[in-house]
Amino acid sequence: xxxxxxxxxxxxxxxxxxxxxxxxxxxxxxxxxxxxxxxxxxxxxxxxxxxxxxxxxxxxxxxxxxxxxxxxxxxxxxxxxxxxxxxxxxxxxxxxxxxxxxxxxxxxxxxxxxxxxxxxxxxxxxxxxxxxxxxxxxxxxxxxxxxxxxxxxxxxxxxxxxxxxxxxxxxxxxxxxxxxxx
Amino acid sequence: xxxxxxxxxxxxxxxxxxxxxxxxxxxxxxxxxxxxxxxxxxxxxxxxxxxxxxxxxxxxxxxxxxxxxxxxxxxxxxxxxxxxxxxxxxxxxxxxxxxxxxxxxxxxxxxxxxxxxxxxxxxxxxxxxxxxxxxxxxxxxxxxxxxxxxxxxxxxxxxxxxxxxxxxxxxxxxxxxxxxxxxxxxxxxxxxxxxxxxxxxxxxxxxxxxxxxxxxxxxxxxxxxxxxxxxxxxxxxxxxxxxxxxxxxxxxxxxxxxxxxxxxxxxxxxxxxxxxxxxxxxxxxxxxxxxxxxxxxxxxxxxxxxxxxxxxxxxxxxxxxxxxxxxxxxxxxxxxxxxxxxxxxxxxxxxxxxxxxxxxxxxxxxxxxxxxxxxxxxxxxxxxxxxxxxxxxxxxxxxxxxxxxxxxxxxxxxxxxxxxxxxxxxxxxxxxxxxxxxxxxxxxxxxxxxxxxxxxxxxxxxxxxxxxxxxxxxxxxxxxxxxx
Numbered sequence: 001x002x003x004x005x006x007x008x009x010x011x012x013x014x015x016x017x018x019x020x021x022x023x024x025x026x027x028x029x030x031x032x033x034x035x036x037x038x039x040x041x042x043x044x045x046x047x048x049x050x051x052x053x054x055x056x057x058x059x060x061x062x063x064x065x066x067x068x069x070x071x072x073x074x075x076x077x078x079x080x081x082x083x084x085x086x087x088x089x090x091x092x093x094x095x096x097x098x099x100x101x102x103x104x105x106x107x108x109x110x111x112x113x114x115x116x117x118x119x120x121x122x123x124x125x126x127x128x129x130x131x132x133x134x135x136x137x138x139x140x141x142x143x144x145x146x147x148x149x150x151x152x153x154x155x156x157x158x159x160x161x162x163x164x165x166x167x168x169x170x171x172x173x174x175x176x177x178x179x180x181x182x
Numbered sequence: 183x184x185x186x187x188x189x190x191x192x193x194x195x196x197x198x199x200x201x202x203x204x205x206x207x208x209x210x211x212x213x214x215x216x217x218x219x220x221x222x223x224x225x226x227x228x229x230x231x232x233x234x235x236x237x238x239x240x241x242x243x244x245x246x247x248x249x250x251x252x253x254x255x256x257x258x259x260x261x262x263x264x265x266x267x268x269x270x271x272x273x274x275x276x277x278x279x280x281x282x283x284x285x286x287x288x289x290x291x292x293x294x295x296x297x298x299x300x301x302x303x304x305x306x307x308x309x310x311x312x313x314x315x316x317x318x319x320x321x322x323x324x325x326x327x328x329x330x331x332x333x334x335x336x337x338x339x340x341x342x343x344x345x346x347x348x349x350x351x352x353x354x355x356x357x358x359x360x361x362x363x364x365x366x367x368x369x370x371x372x373x374x375x376x377x378x379x380x381x382x383x384x385x386x387x388x389x390x391x392x393x394x395x396x397x398x399x400x401x402x403x404x405x406x407x408x409x410x411x412x413x414x415x416x417x418x419x420x421x422x423x424x425x426x427x428x429x430x431x432x433x434x435x436x437x438x439x440x441x442x443x444x445x446x447x448x449x450x451x452x453x454x455x456x457x458x459x460x461x462x463x464x465x466x467x468x469x470x471x472x473x474x475x476x477x478x479x480x481x482x483x484x485x486x487x488x489x490x491x492x493x494x495x496x497x498x499x500x501x502x503x504x505x506x507x508x509x510x511x512x513x514x515x516x517x518x519x520x521x522x523x524x525x526x527x528x529x530x531x532x533x534x535x536x537x538x539x540x541x542x543x544x545x546x547x548x549x550x551x552x553x554x555x556x557x558x559x560x561x562x563x564x565x566x567x568x569x570x571x572x573x574x575x576x577x578x579x580x581x582x583x584x585x586x587x588x589x590x591x592x593x594x595x596x597x598x599x600x601x602x603x604x605x606x607x608x609x610x611x612x613x614x615x616x617x618x619x620x621x622x623x624x625x626x627x628x629x630x631x632x633x634x635x636x637x638x639x640x641x642x643x644x645x646x647x648x649x650x651x652x653x654x655x656x657x658x659x660x661x662x663x664x665x666x
Contacts, residue, residue: 016245
């Protein structure tokens, strides 16, 4: 049997979910026997080089680039999994959703205590910077998501169990300790 | 490896870091920029939240070193609840937090060295990117991979024992800590099993240093000669000048090692540091006020700490520190690849500190929290794995946050990284119109030496995806390439 192919990405997340994946510790050595990694920050592969079986998405969408990457993942991955609170419901970055984005900018670049010399009132707006969305969106509002792994971050055992179940086709073991939130 | 990408459609893939290079008619480098393209808005959206939420809330800035944000926020709240500005905690409160922090330094530095840097060292900077990764290390150098994985695990277990959880824990609270270390946890971390053993961790840390020093001997050109970026360095140091990753006074030295910020109380940090806003990056540019915008920039992180500190208060790390200093003839090191060396000395220091603390009875019993008179403002600083981290909060009458100011480690390194990009670009690109693979590689190595945590600003496990654009003098895009 050929190895299952996995891709991962972090959108508007903190990389905590990727860290939790690394927290499977020495099972990483088992994992690389089980799967092959394609586009992922854990390796140096930047662009999809083939169709993937499983895509793990960390983080929601806060800018145009996140949306672009997410759509690309949907296109290339047979199964897409929202990993963690940010992918599932926007998470902490979505705390800005009730606040006009202009106020967030003003706080960071104009009212900030340690920004004293910005008389010109510069707020970063270069064409090189991707467009921010009006709100932070959960992934399933942008594309179809097949599975959801809750937690901030989901604990390593949950990510491990889910991956093994998806790869082997066996039913997933879900004891209470593994699915409870924080 | 890098390939030519057309401009349309937008193929910018997680362009977290982006470099643009402008050339004039003669092919001279006119302008270089490292853009940071993400914005979250924490400073605004934490306003109106109760102050005690900050340590758990703000750590969600970064899942790679959440403990740093957790503790910097808690230290700022210590001031707010009247528990003093760093020396006021109970012995249990301070020592549990220190244990958590050393666990964090140990895991984060191990991650960087084994998972991120070792592929470059083992396979070479020019190796095929498909092979230059931790997975290939696991296949070809299994012992080293096991060592890296287990060292990171050890650090994470220390965090779990002190914060309740490996990532985004809840241990530190305003004025102290919320738990003791149990006998079981202590035993597990001292001599739990084959790998959960602090003596093994100390000896592996020494092995890693020997590995590096041996590599250094054989690869002097890469480690010493890659590039040199003279500039100022800033960090916390203990009052007596010792390396202290948890608490201290703020010190900066210039390129020659002369003090330019004289061990000041960090509650006043804003009297010494300002930030410049530039339209082309969401990340601000901090500088020392007294020296000014143009040349007041400074570097933070492991190498900066080796340059500001006078000694290390654990014997094994001190010996390595002395050798490091001797090698650099007592002057600050400006060689970016020496940061790997500095990081390994800190891994050893953290392991020694963890052992000291695990044998300290204060962790098992004693008052957890200090109470005092409420203040309306507090500043908390800590030496995160990647450098000095600033948290500053103000609260209102009803205990809600009214102001938050955060300067994260990587932001402090914004200008140094831009300087590095510029120097390397000028050196390798002048007179050339085509971007070669070698040139992109050189720029990436220069940036990576700063171990930019771009999750605090965006991050891809140290391997920042870079996008390069070259423009002619009329602002026409000549070339666009990607590199991961």
